[in-house]
Amino acid sequence: MSVQESLPLEAHARPQLRVHRADHLLVADMVESGTKVLDVGCGEGDLMQLLESRGVDCRGIELSREGVNRCVARGLAVVQGDADTDLDHYVDDAFDYVILSQTLQATRQPKEVLENLLRIGRRAIVSFPNFGYINMRLQLLIHGQMPRTENLPATWYDTPNIHFCTIKDFVGLCDEIGVKMERAVALDRYGRPLRLNAPWWFWNMFGEQGVFLLSRAQQKTPPQAADYIAP
């Protein structure tokens, strides 16, 4: 289910002592140690391993058999399953956090999945590619073709990503289902966070992906990007 294979590529390629994807590090920083986490679409378990090294009790669901088997072979508690169908079997409040990393756009029912995340977990962390990213917009505007990027290289006819959205769209969905956005970050193509005090349109234009920390409470007032900056 790790739809966007290695994101961002640059971060991967950069010579580092311990290579963790920038978005993984960002997500991991949102999780307190000693908590219980479910990683939905855990791929080959890179994020899970990072979290477990930080004292987090981590479980995973992964669609692809290869991914599951590799996770189990790494000693991770991962089950083969589908975010669209298998989340229903988890009881309420089973986890402190439920993570959906680069997978929302590949689900059949993103709204139901999102609701399920916040039923199972007290908080949810969702990251997804931003279809409003300038590079995407220009490809459609100038070339008149479905956008393809380094991180989303699939053609329109073989992409598993069936529900693309922009950061603005996602914020709209959160409002519609009464989800509170505790923290929001937009990352550039290198996985670096964009300016924190930028307006939403800027994030929506220049963020290649959005990472959101969500909780259940109702949000009434229209959101501003700066409202969600963590202290």
Add this chain to the structure above:
Amino acid sequence: MNIHSVKGQKIAAGERTQEVDHPHSLIALFGADQPLPLDCGIALSPFQIAYQTYGTLNADKSNAILVCHALTMDQHIANEHPITGKPGGWLTLVGPGKPIDTDRYFVICSNVIGGCMGSTGPASTNPATGKPWGLDFPVITIPDMVRAQAMLIDRLGIDKLFCVVGGSMGGMQVLQWSVAFPERVFSALAIACATRHSAQNIAFHELGRQAVMADPEWQHGRYFENGCFPHRGLAVARMAAHITYLSDAALHRKFGRKMQDRELPTFSFDADFQVESYLRYQGSSFVERFDANSYLYLTRAMDYFDIAADHDGVLAAAFRGTQTRFCVVSFTSDWLFPTSESRAIVHALNAGGARVSFAEIVTDKGHDAFLLDEPEFIDIARAFLQSAGAAHGLGKAER
């Protein structure tokens, strides 16, 4: 080959009855002071458990793995079989350097209660009469088997098992262990199994039992005293069961429509096709080593198995709060215990908050795949045991 004219059958039958009371295995005797309370309400006493061990128990007794054998297997998982002379029954998984590494772990496998390889069962001598129990033997269940194993583990002075491993009926025992004695099971590897026997599986078992009981030599279970044995019935039961252990694809790959030692059909009911000959061989070799009544009792035990039924119909309730680390494995072409059954286990474990891994292995070898060399399965078993071992404080150099 005719199913009731097997060469050497008389000798084999002698060895078979020998193994029942005086097996080539270690024996734990439980006297009148230690009866086995059975689900049917009877306390079985005295009784004995025949078991094999491999490897060495470490000083703090933390490296013990209990292997639970499947319906028609026995405790000889990693040594030559005393009747058939064949190598161990689960050498793909158990042995030096194997996932269940006998250089690292102390491996125990006991013949189930109701079996016929040395643990008390219907072929054993009933101390009250001096004759084989036959149908006087009480009906046993999977929980009864596990209760007996727990008494053996007590006898061996082991408090907590590092892992309980089993496939098929053995997998049922693994699940039962984790439900009945959660504090005694650090990790559990349940392969190709279910928390209850499906209607289709009960139906297949009933077919097998009826085949045995329809054989005039069954004599209402008193065949030993009457100097006969229901070879034909038991062989037919085995043939039917054996088909369920394979898959359409595996049978086709192995045999297709190939003829047996002939070019053309004989227009008779000889074994023209290789698959017929193969099945007849499976049937006849099985009766050399297995007791017919034991087959009735053990299939019955599987039929009765239903963990949820013991927990007000809520499977998740059985696993609530468990600290055991689980690994559940299924095989794509297994139609006896299909992946959906394993998924139900996983959903219940998830709902119960358990730490569980679940992998489905792609293979066309059917239910039998758990006994075969399936590299992906072997890798997963190895990794699961290694990571559980690390969490259990079993270092690499553990001996």
